[in-house]
């Protein structure tokens with residue numbers, strides 16, 4: 424069976440997380456909002472335990488964690504949720520980057536339609552955003568700066584620590600979409616200057632459909648967020664709705680395990696990456712994004728002369744890989760991330776993203792290379808047939 428190498432799209436659920444989820448799906452099925460019986464209070468304590476576990480990863484307090492359905496919702500809540508405050512205080516300028524996930528770019532577009540001004544900073548060719556470019560974009564009326572921690576297509580780590588430091592004396596709120604870095608790259612997210620952090624469960628071996636938004640207090644004050652939905656008042660009124668206790672308990676467990684094991688996990692991913700880079704050398708790949716700035720578990724590369732569609736199909740019996748972003752693969756358009764890096768068309772059309780986790784086994788790399796070389800061979804054959812037919816036609 425093909426080895427799954429698309430963990431940046433979604434990752435397997437850790438068996439220990441699965442057990443936790445099953446407990447709250449099966450035995451402890453209470454509603455965390457029910458106050459009159461043990462079923463409710465036990466569900467409530469599972470949620471509060473998870474809140475502590477998530478908070479611990481980013482050095483926040485449990486009162487600063489709001490559970491959501493995933494990073495898409497967290498990004499929406501962070502960006503759209505600050506708009507009312509921005510509009511009422513005359514701070515209507517927003518700064519972000521051209522390489523953000525659509526769940527940041529689209530809410531920004533929505534805000535642009537509501538009278539906000541949005542500056543999108545371009546990345547360097549290596550796929551990282553220069554902290555100075557962010558600083559230069561910030562103005563007196565900037566409400567929010569939003570920069571992702573790790574790019575989901577290239578795996579390039581963004582210098583959010585440096586950005587936070589440069590913004591130390593600016594009042595703008597700083598939001599980080601940490602879907603790909605939470606529980607993996609721990610230290611950068613612990614900076615108190617980062618006000619809002621979006622978290623996704625299914626990238627850290629918890630189920631899909633759960634995430635969180637960390638909203639740090641500033642000088643003891645809650646951030647001036649307004650909710651996107653209205654209802655039962657759960658999650659400080661910021662995210663009403665009956666809490667999905669099994670999913671939240673799973674996210675809590677996954678966070679606890681990530682904090683305890685991230686060093687060994689990263690080491691295992693680095694070993695995987697070293698082998699992958701060595702094994703793929705015969706294909707002479709070019710890397711889309713500075714390799715020395717990438718996380719240990721994602722690589723984006725182009726094999727010259729081979730389109731990503733052909734390659735993904737050809738290797739499908741050996742490995743399940745993708746062309747970058749699962750979120751845009753239905754639109755068939757070139758990646759906005761790679762085009763922001765000003766890569767040429769052929770390189771973008773050949774982009775392959777391979778992403779793994781600490782438990783991934785190595786695929787049959789020789790089979791992988793044979794499959795891709797098979798495409799080249801077939802194309803060479805086609806070319807020579809065309810020449811022969813051309814000659815025959817001329818005769």
Ligand code: PMP
Pocket residue numbers: 431432492493494495496524526571573574575600602603622623624625633634750
């Ligand atoms: N931001 C980034 C950087 C991501 O990689 C993803 C998932 N592809 C998201 C946001 C959306 O996360 P979720 O699937 O939890 O909504």
